[in-house]
Amino acid sequence: MRAFIDFEASSLGPHGYPIEVAWVFEDGRSASFLIAPIDGWTDWNPAAERAHGISRAQLAREGVAAPLVARHLVDELAGHQVLTSAPSWDARWMSRLLCAGGLPPCAVRVADTDAALLELAAALLAPALPSSQVHRASRQIMASAGDRFVGRRRAHRPLADAELERDRWLTVCRLARAYAGLSTDDRAARPPAASREANLFLHPRVYPRTSLDRPGAEWRAS
Structure with a gap:
């Protein structure tokens, strides 16, 4: 993962x-x-x-x-x-x-997240597009995803900024899947709870999450 x-x-x-x-x-x-x-x-x-x-x-x-x-x-x-x-x-x-x-x-x-995002988009698009079109479409998806985060500044606190990177990943994933004609429905099981030892022995600042973000709108080129 x-x-x-x-x-x-x-x-x-x-x-x-x-x-x-x-x-x-x-x-x-x-x-x-x-x-x-x-x-x-x-x-x-x-x-x-x-x-x-x-x-x-x-x-x-x-x-x-x-x-x-x-x-x-x-x-x-x-x-x-x-x-x-x-x-x-x-x-x-x-x-x-x-x-x-x-x-x-x-x-x-x-x-690097950006390099991995480009690879993600290309991997999702490759089965649906001619190889000559994959790179251009991947760049288009990256640009469209970037537009959705304009104005969302980094907080200079690690949890918020790591969550921002996850949000970018999920956005590129949904856009690429929509472009390729795949399902954009995110489904995640409830993650395992943090262990009692981690909560009590290390630090109380542990934040379990229960589900992925809901999918956005269908693909629209920017």
Whole structure:
């Protein structure tokens, strides 16, 4: 299954570190954690704090130990395709978080959402169109999907921004299926509830979801 991930960091400098992470699966299950810094994580940019609104005091009060977050992230995401809108930055924060937990930095890899969206559209269109038309139609679908998110700004909080990536994925999927003449009905079983251990031992900020978004209108070229 695919998952969509996002991080916030203390700064974008060479010594910045992750302070919050969230991920959302295709079926809507999600989790979000503030990350308590480990020894040596001291770099802090006030401009970054103004963007995300997370203070050092909040991290000290509500943050989960970085090694615990790292282990839970690997338990949840290893073996899944993990997508992000900022792969170079989020790969850096992922690596630092995993290293803080004594885990291999490649235990979970991230890929670019936009590239995966283009591949998704092409894969859905390929059975219905001549090969010479697939690339152009895929680009058309990407443009139409982008139009639907004009004005929806990123929140600079990982859960909201990861959910935005999931919404983009579902939109491209529905548009491509409609273009190809396939059903656009999203049906998802109720996802398994978060474990009691995860809720009590890690952090209360775990947000299970119960269903996928409802499908939008039929395909209309932009």
